[in-house]
Amino acid sequence: MNTQAVRKAEERIVVLNAAAQTIKGIVVKMQNDTKKKKSKAQLILSSESNEWYTPPNFMSLVYQVMVVDLDPCSNAARQVVARKHYVGANNQDGLLLPWNGSIFMNPPYGGKTGIWCDKLIKEDPEESIVLIKAATDTGYFHKMAGYADCYLLRKGRIQFIPSEEQKEKWSVTDDLLIDQGKKPKTHGSTIANVVFYKGENADQFIKVFGQYGLVVDNR
Numbered sequence: 001m002n003t004q005a006v007r008k009a010e011e012r013i014v015v016l017n018a019a020a021q022t023i024k025g026i027v028v029k030m031q032n033d034t035k036k037k038k039s040k041a042q043l044i045l046s047s048e049s050n051e052w053y054t055p056p057n058f059m060s061l062v063y064q065v066m067v068v069d070l071d072p073c074s075n076a077a078r079q080v081v082a083r084k085h086y087v088g089a090n091n092q093d094g095l096l097l098p099w100n101g102s103i104f105m106n107p108p109y110g111g112k113t114g115i116w117c118d119k120l121i122k123e124d125p126e127e128s129i130v131l132i133k134a135a136t137d138t139g140y141f142h143k144m145a146g147y148a149d150c151y152l153l154r155k156g157r158i159q160f161i162p163s164e165e166q167k168e169k170w171s172v173t174d175d176l177l178i179d180q181g182k183k184p185k186t187h188g189s190t191i192a193n194v195v196f197y198k199g200e201n202a203d204q205f206i207k208v209f210g211q212y213g214l215v216v217d218n219r
């Protein structure tokens with residue numbers, strides 16, 4: 001090969017290397033964009049993201065109806081003000097332990113909601129408020145609708161609170177943490193929710209929660 005041919009071949013290699021780098025950059029950007037574009041609903045519903053918590057403004061409604069004796073599916077941060085918490089990560093499996101008194105349940109996601117609803121119905125505690133996805137096509141929704149004294153089909157979306165780990169993992173920003181009722185700036189949750197109530201304080205539940213959507217009174 002003469003010198004000119006060698007130079008041309010070298011130039012081609014440089015061009016090809018540059019093109020390869022550009023393509024690599026595009027692929028990495030596409031991967032990052034896809035990750036960022038995961039909707040909050042997808043994140044909340046994926047089994048790997050159970051660490052999304054009930055916001056305090058929602059809990060303040062719960063506390064107007066009952067003093068919570070037990071949060072059966074909790075974590076080290078114990079966000080729900082309750083007399084007792086079962087912390088799954090501390091080997092306190094809420095699905096195996098007994099449930100007594102007034103229960104507030106926002107169960108783990110990722111296809112496990114039905115198991116937690118079955119446990120609640122089996123334990124049949126004195127009083128309960130259950131916050132789950134309003135999946136009206138599921139067996140668990142209909143079981144709960146039959147079990148509860150009344151329930152709220154909530155208008156608008158609840159802005160669940162991600163754990164620090166979730167925030168980091170999914171690049172979630174604080175604009176997610178917008179007060180309930182205000183229009184979300186970005187990342188609005190696409191999950192509709194239902195709140196079930198069973199117990200002696202159904203009238204109080206309807207009074208407090210009724211202003212947030214449609215109440216169905218089963219009594």
Ligand SMILES: C[S@@+](CC[C@H](N)C(=O)[O-])C[C@H]1O[C@@H](n2cnc3c(N)ncnc32)[C@H](O)[C@@H]1O
Binds near residue numbers: 073094106108
């Ligand atoms: C959707 S979060 C709700 C947390 C909190 N109860 C609230 O309302 O903010 C569900 C929680 O259940 C916990 N968990 C998962 N499996 C559990 C188990 N078997 N027993 C107790 N807690 C569990 C998770 O760590 C997670 O913090």
